[in-house]
Amino acid sequence: MTAVAGFGLISALLVFLLQTPGLWSCPFVPEHCFDRPIESSESESSEGSYAVEQSVVQRAEGDPATIYLTFDDGPNPDWTPQILDLLAQYGARATFFVTGWAATTYPALIDRITSEGHTLGNHSWGHENLTTLTSNELQQNLRRTQAALGEHATPCMRPPYFASNDDVRRGAAELGLQLVFGTLEPQDWTRPGADVIAERIVSSAYTGSIIVLHDGGGERSQTVAGLALAMELLSSQGYRFEAVC
Numbered sequence: 693m694t695a696v697a698g699f700g701l702i703s704a705l706l707v708f709l710l711q712t713p714g715l716w717s718c719p720f721v722p723e724h725c726f727d728r729p730i731e732s733s734e735s736e737s738s739e740g741s742y743a744v745e746q747s748v749v750q751r752a753e754g755d756p757a758t759i760y761l762t763f764d765d766g767p768n769p770d771w772t773p774q775i776l777d778l779l780a781q782y783g784a785r786a787t788f789f790v791t792g793w794a795a796t797t798y799p800a801l802i803d804r805i806t807s808e809g810h811t812l813g814n815h816s817w818g819h820e821n822l823t824t825l826t827s828n829e830l831q832q833n834l835r836r837t838q839a840a841l842g843e844h845a846t847p848c849m850r851p852p853y854f855a856s857n858d859d860v861r862r863g864a865a866e867l868g869l870q871l872v873f874g875t876l877e878p879q880d881w882t883r884p885g886a887d888v889i890a891e892r893i894v895s896s897a898y899t900g901s902i903i904v905l906h907d908g909g910g911e912r913s914q915t916v917a918g919l920a921l922a923m924e925l926l927s928s929q930g931y932r933f934e935a936v937c
């Protein structure tokens with residue numbers, strides 16, 4: 693009985709690790725934590741997305757075919773402009789969950805994002821795992837990031853790595869921030885190929901989907917190319933793209 697239970701536990705752990713490659717090296721190789729977000733691995737993401745979907749998403753009356761694109765870890769001078777160009781081609785609006793550090797480093801990109809009708813969300817100051825911060829550090833981190841977004845700040849926050857707990861939720865709520873997760877994570881950060889990213893988006897997208905992609909934190913040419921393929925197909929199917937926040 694004990695052996696069976698032990699085997700089950702080890703199997704579950706192996707499956708968990710295989711599904712979350714970023715976990716292998718992230719705590720030990722800090723750049724992997726940033727380059728390879730493990731946001732898809734948190735079991736609480738689906739619960740969170742449901743709760744947030746009900747309260748944050750502005751559903752368009754009479755237009756059921758709406759998809760919500762979100763981009764994390766930017767802005768980035770290499771990839772964000774390419775994604776903005778693509779969104780403009782389709783008259784699409786999206787939400788960019790930016791870090792405070794990147795926002796203050798690339799203010800012109802923030803201006804372009806907002807002037808083209810997209811919205812911003814708080815993705816921490818420097819992509820910290822918020823569950824590791826003290827209550828004071830958490831408050832300072834989120835406040836500083838909101839301040840960096842200034843007049844463009846929204847009540848939306850997505851914790852890096854989708855890492856959250858009661859303390860993070862409480863700390864965010866004290867600042868009037870709601871946690872926004874996603875309903876579909878094509879894992880573009882693993883760079884599986886543009887066609888695979890596109891296929892994952894197209895095959896799983898549905899009305900009200902919140903799609904998690906990345907415009908920063910690493911080389912994102914596959915994200916750009918995969919999104920281009922997916923948007924072409926989805927828009928031909930009548931979908932439109934709106935900002936979740």
Ligand SMILES: [Zn+2]
Pocket residue numbers: 729731764765815819852853
């Ligand atoms: Zn991130």
